[in-house]
Amino acid sequence: MLDEQRSGRDLRNFVLPELGQLLKTGDPWEPYRVLDGLGRPVAPAALYLKELMARDSSPLTPRSYGMDLLRWFRFLWALGIEWDRATREDARDFMLWMKVADKPTRIHWRHRGKALSKVPPPRTGRPAPGTPNPVTGKPTVGAKYSPATRAHCETVLREFYNFHLDESTGSLLVNPFPLVRGRRLSQLGTQRDGGKKHRNRRTGLYRPTVPQRVPRRIPDEMYTKVFAGLRSYRDRALLAFWVATGARAEELLTVKQGGAIVGEQTISVIRKGTRDYQDLAATPDAFVWLRLYQESAWKKGVPRDRHHPLWWTLRRPWRPLEYDAARMMFNRANDLLGANWTLHDLRHTATFLMLDDPNMPPVYVQKILGHKYLSTLDIYNRPTGDDVIRAGLAHHARQEKRREATPVPVDEPSYNPDSLSILFGRDES
Structure with missing residues (x-):
């Protein structure tokens, strides 16, 4: 029955429910805790975050990983799927939803509980989401999840399931977030990372390509x-x-x-x-x-x-x-x-x-x-977009000054007016 629901699943109107939360505990042994809709700790997430802390991760790492785990568990809770029964189709639909759907609109804590008519409208005069800022040239935060957010989420969930597969937790049999199989990523070539070569590097099947960000300075x-x-x-x-x-x-x-x-x-x-x-x-x-x-x-x-x-x-x-x-x-x-x-x-x-x-x-x-x-x-x-534009304008300015400084020869050859008249059939009479 569940397989039939997966095959006919339509997420066009799906809205991620605001179930559970990521709680900051203030406890150095467990800085962040993923809670379900009833306020109970999510045991698989707690075990994985504990593993991260044991790996000498930064205290902020459980926070970023916990947000991705909470998003995934909310997706599973909404569809009535147990975390250890998730399949590749569930992972596919989740990553497709993150790619196509708009991010959930969160109401500021000051306006929670108020009627929609009493919530102030967003301030005008700002650039549309995802468009470049007119002052800095940097793109504004878009209405959809960025490729970097989706790539981080895919990596976190793939490692989450790899960990529980190694621990033989629950009834988990396969990782729903697989790697690319049977294909060598030749387009990556040989990559250098601190003098070490990495060949035939594999990546997640649903991991998006993340454009490399160009650092920007404040003038x-x-x-x-x-x-x-x-x-x-x-x-x-x-x-x-x-x-x-x-x-x-x-x-x-x-x-x-x-x-x-x-x-x-x-x-x-x-x-x-x-x-x-x-x-x-x-x-x-x-x-x-x-x-x-x-x-x-x-x-x-x-x-x-x-x-x-x-x-x-x-x-x-x-x-x-x-x-x-x-x-x-x-x-x-x-x-x-x-x-x-x-x-x-x-x-x-x-x-x-x-x-x-x-x-x-x-x-x-x-x-x-x-x-x-x-x-x-x-x-x-690597030059930024502004650097490229400035360099192009400076090039055109130098070319213009060169043309102005170059004298035109007096005996420069030109077309014979009589020949032009014959060519275009002009009547001189």
Whole structure:
């Protein structure tokens, strides 16, 4: 009966139900927990997330993996399918739905429970979803799932089922998210990754092709406007440190007060992947803004100790500043300009500034950014769309100046007017 339902399944009007949630527990042993519609932990997801934590993953990894697992379980719950009875057809329909359907519209928590007539309409004047932003040129968030989101989800679910197949969990027999079979991905060729060659690399059957993103920098004049749009000493200090150090957003937000050493003009961060403790050089301006922020914060009663976090909320009750709050702070400054830069674009901006310095060896830039391989910087050598347009316009301008500067020969050969008259049959009478 279920096989007949699968063969005749039509997901054109399917809406993913808002069942369950991904709960942030605050427990380092289990940072995130996937719950079902009744608030009960989803055991297969909990076991897999525990495996991820044992692999020395970042605490944020269970969050991104948990969101993909929750989306898949919601799909199965809506169709009445047990997770260990899912087939390749179910995986196919799920990935097809993610590709074609619009993302679910989520109502802001302030408007939940209100009538639809009382929910304010979206603000006008913004570019349509998926179209380039007129200020930055970056595409805006589209109405559909991006290829990167779909590829990440496919990988997470394939590894999820591989794990449970190895553990012989439940009645699972095959992985519903298979690899490409009987076909060598010759178009990938031989790939280099840190000097290691990977031949005949296989990929997921339903994994989409992800276009490579070109990093973008914030121009100097626009950076000045964004900086001026910030409201507090804290926000300006954060922006100055992000652009000066090239640290990731989360790395800078987890710095302790003792990690900012003014005398040495360095700030100490814990690297995302390796969890290494690294000192990064910053500008004097960044430390000036930091000192202004600390003086005003300490007067208000923010905890002061070298082992306490460096960045705090601006209002009581005092809490360490988290990524989502920092992102919203930066988005407010973006909205003043109609831009859509992200916190990660600040890291790209810092990288471009360092690579533009002829006296800065790229190997030092690699160490500052915390990259494992020097080849990671190759993406910054690829021109952006704006660079290509500027280069094309400059080329046309040089050609025009060359034509204007080149004198026309006096005895330049030309067509005989009489010959032209005979050719076109003109009557000279």
